[in-house]
Amino acid sequence: MIRPRPEQVVRFAAVVVLFALACMVWSLVDPRPVPIMVAMSVGQALGTLSLLLYVGVIVVEARRATRGGRQRQGEAPGPTVNGATMDVTTDASSDATDATTDAAAASTGAANRRPAT
Amino acid sequence: MSISSPLVALSLGFAALSAVILIWFLVRRPALGWTTRVLLLLGLGVFPLATATTGNVVGYEQTKTRGFCAGCHVMEPFTDDAADPASFTLAARHSRSRSFGADSCYACHADYRMFGAVVTKLNGLRHVYEYYTGYRWLTIAEALPRIHLYKPFPNANCMQCHSTRVPSWELIGDHAALADEVRAGEVSCASLGCHGPIHPAGTGGHP
Numbered sequence: 420m421i422r423p424r425p426e427q428v429v430r431f432a433a434v435v436v437l438f439a440l441a442c443m444v445w446s447l448v449d450p451r452p453v454p455i456m457v458a459m460s461v462g463q464a465l466g467t468l469s470l471l472l473y474v475g476v477i478v479v480e481a482r483r484a485t486r487g488g489r490q491r492q493g494e495a496p497g498p499t500v501n502g503a504t505m506d507v508t509t510d511a512s513s514d515a516t517d518a519t520t521d522a523a524a525a526s527t528g529a530a531n532r533r534p535a536t
Numbered sequence: 537m538s539i540s541s542p543l544v545a546l547s548l549g550f551a552a553l554s555a556v557i558l559i560w561f562l563v564r565r566p567a568l569g570w571t572t573r574v575l576l577l578l579g580l581g582v583f584p585l586a587t588a589t590t591g592n593v594v595g596y597e598q599t600k601t602r603g604f605c606a607g608c609h610v611m612e613p614f615t616d617d618a619a620d621p622a623s624f625t626l627a628a629r630h631s632r633s634r635s636f637g638a639d640s641c642y643a644c645h646a647d648y649r650m651f652g653a654v655v656t657k658l659n660g661l662r663h664v665y666e667y668y669t670g671y672r673w674l675t676i677a678e679a680l681p682r683i684h685l686y687k688p689f690p691n692a693n694c695m696q697c698h699s700t701r702v703p704s705w706e707l708i709g710d711h712a713a714l715a716d717e718v719r720a721g722e723v724s725c726a727s728l729g730c731h732g733p734i735h736p737a738g739t740g741g742h743p
Contacts, residue, residue: 425568429576433558436580440551443584443591447544450598451607452664459595466584473580477573 425476432469432476439465547590554583599660600642602631608667610679615641617736626726626734635697648696659686689734691718694725 423431442462446454557579566572598604606615617623618631618640631640647655671679698705700719705711710730717723726732 426565429568429580430562430565432580433562433576436584437555437558440554440584440587443587444548444551446595447547447591450595450604452599452604452660452667455595455598455604456661456664458591462591463588466588470581470584473576480568 425480428472428476432472435465435469435472439463439469541594543590543594547587547594550583550586550590554579554587557583599657600639602638602641605641608663608671610667610671610674610676610683613676613680614735623736625736626731644693646693648693662686688724689726691721691723691725695719698725 439462442454442465443458446458446462557575561572561576561579602615602618605611614627617625618627620628621632623629627640627644630636630644636643642656645656646652647659649655671682674682700706700711700715706715711718714723718725724730724732726734
């Protein structure tokens with residue numbers, strides 16, 4: 420399924436709002452039954468639709484940004500001991516003991532490290 | 537409500553502000569940064585909502601005017617007579633009162649019960665439907681014999697102003713004789729021989 424990019428959705432919403440505004444302005448400058456009915460029905464429905472589209476894009480973007488931020492936090496390096504990165508996802512006390520007592524294991528501790536999640 | 541009225545000007549101003557922001561966005565295609573998002577919130581949300589709100593008030597007020605009723609050509613004999621300063625029909629005489637003025641059609645034909653405004657507007661939608669499905673292509677001469685009210689004109693509408701409880705009303709013999717029937721709506725104020733026809737001869741005298 421083709422998913423439109425946020426910019427495309429917002430551009431579509433902008434065009435729809437311009438059309439809705441045209442309906443509303445028509446009823447203001449030519450206040451006859453049909454223009455007023457069009458403004459109060461078609462104009463407002465299109466305006467509401469485009470606002471919902473815009474709010475939807477903002478919500479999706481915000482959620483995506485939040486998810487991306489969490490991922491970056493997960494990828495961040497943990498505390499180091501003697502220049503080696505500790506695996507903060509394992510039991511901290513035992514690893515810390517291991518790290519301070521076994522410098523060689525700490526310096527080559529890559530084998531004990533879990534891949535970052 | 538003319539285009540120079542403050543509310544119409546306000547509504548047009550909101551629409552213009554919104555259009556400027558949206559056209560800028562469509563032409564310049566800026567990235568969706570925070571500034572752009574806030575501007576778009578104004579252009580897509582705040583200003584169009586303000587346009588719709590003020591536009592609704594303007595539209596609602598406009599639907600009450602005689603000019604709006606005259607938008608359907610088959611209403612012209614009624615609205616022209618109401619606006620005629622030389623006419624002595626009941627509709628014209630009422631239209632010359634400041635209390636009725638340019639809204640005289642609505643003042644007499646509105647439903648004054650609870651939710652009356654909603655019922656009146658729904659009836660208005662029915663008028664538009666009837667016009668575009670039945671009267672749009674008729675000449676005025678062809679349409680006049682067919683024009684009719686959906687239900688008899690209620691005395692309660694007259695009694696919004698004429699309470700029937702003042703001595704000057706009760707002293708008139710016909711009023712005194714029929715007071716209970718008039719108040720109960722059994723005898724119409726607008727009937728022939730009383731105060732009808734309300735509109736000029738040739739329009740069927742329909743109130």
